[in-house]
Amino acid sequence: MIDPVIIRTMKTVKEIRLENARALANEGPAEFARRIDSSTQQVNQFMGPSPTRNIGDKLARRIEAAFGKPEGWLDVEHITGSDDASISGTRSAVLEKLLPEGSGNLVTWETPDDLEPDDERVWIDRYDYRYSAGNGVIQWEVRQKKALPFDIGFFKALGVRPQDCKLAQVHGRSMEPYLFNRDMMMICTAKTRVKDGLIYAVTFEDEPLVKQIFKEPEGALRLHSYNPEFPDKIIAADQLEGLQIAGEVVYRSGSGLAGGN
Structure with missing residues (x-):
C-alpha cells in the first residue's frame, strides 16, 4: 500500500504570528492587551477577526517577552496535533460569533x-x-x-x-x-x-x-x-x-x- 501524500500549504510568517498570538490570548483580548501594555482596540487591529495590520518584528518580540517566550517563538508553528487544531478552530469560531466579519471593525484613515x-x-x-x-x-x-x-x-x-x-x-x-x-x-x-x-x-x-x-x-x-x-x-x-x-x-x-x- 502506498502511503497517502499529505500536502500542506506553507504559511507566511505573518499568518504564523497571528495564529500564535491568538493562541496566547486564551484569556481574552483585554487580558492580552494588559500583558503587552496596550489597548484592546490596538490588539483588535492586529489579531481581531479582520486584522487591519500585521504583527511586525518589534511587536512580536514584545509579545514574546510579555508571555515569557524565547525570542523567535512567535515566528514558528506550535499547533501540531488534531486536538490543538480543534481548539484553534473553536476559538476562531467564537471570535467570528462575537465579532462577525464586516461588523464592528476599526477603519483607519488620515484624510x-x-x-x-x-x-x-x-x-x-x-x-x-x-x-x-x-x-x-x-x-x-x-x-x-x-x-x-x-x-x-x-x-x-x-x-x-x-x-x-x-x-x-x-x-x-x-x-x-x-x-x-x-x-x-x-x-x-x-x-x-x-x-x-x-x-x-x-x-x-x-x-x-x-x-x-x-x-x-x-x-x-x-x-x-x-x-x-x-x-x-x-x-x-x-x-x-x-x-x-x-x-x-x-x-x-x-x-x-x-x-x-
Whole structure:
C-alpha cells in the first residue's frame, strides 16, 4: 500500500504570528492587551477577526517577552496535533460569533478621501471647549479643525440633530471618573433648559465649565463635580444672569465611564 501524500500549504510568517498570538490570548483580548501594555482596540487591529495590520518584528518580540517566550517563538508553528487544531478552530469560531466579519471593525484613515463615500456620514467639527460669552452670546472658537465622522443613525438614536452638536475636548480633572482630561464630549447646543441631574457645558462669569447640575431651593443651582477634590458651586437665583448653558453633554469618548447622560 502506498502511503497517502499529505500536502500542506506553507504559511507566511505573518499568518504564523497571528495564529500564535491568538493562541496566547486564551484569556481574552483585554487580558492580552494588559500583558503587552496596550489597548484592546490596538490588539483588535492586529489579531481581531479582520486584522487591519500585521504583527511586525518589534511587536512580536514584545509579545514574546510579555508571555515569557524565547525570542523567535512567535515566528514558528506550535499547533501540531488534531486536538490543538480543534481548539484553534473553536476559538476562531467564537471570535467570528462575537465579532462577525464586516461588523464592528476599526477603519483607519488620515484624510477624508481615504474613506469610502457614504451618504449617511455626518462630519462634526471638533472644538477645544474655549469660547467667549462676555457679550451675552456664546462664541465657539475652533482650535482643532479636523472634523470627525459619525453615522446619521447615531444622532437619531440620541434624539438630537447633527447641526446642533459640537465636539469639544475636556480640560481638567473635576469630572473624573466620568470625564477625564483630554476626553472628547459631544454637546447639543439645543438642549439648554436645565434638567435636574444631567451634565452640561456652561460658562459662569466667563469661565467654561462642565458640571452635573442640580436644582436647589429658591431657584438656585448646584454645579456638581464628580471628583470629590473639587467642591460644588452653588449659584443663587440672583447670580443666574452670570450663568450660560452652552448645551447638554449627550455623548463622550475617552477613558471615563461610557455613555452620555
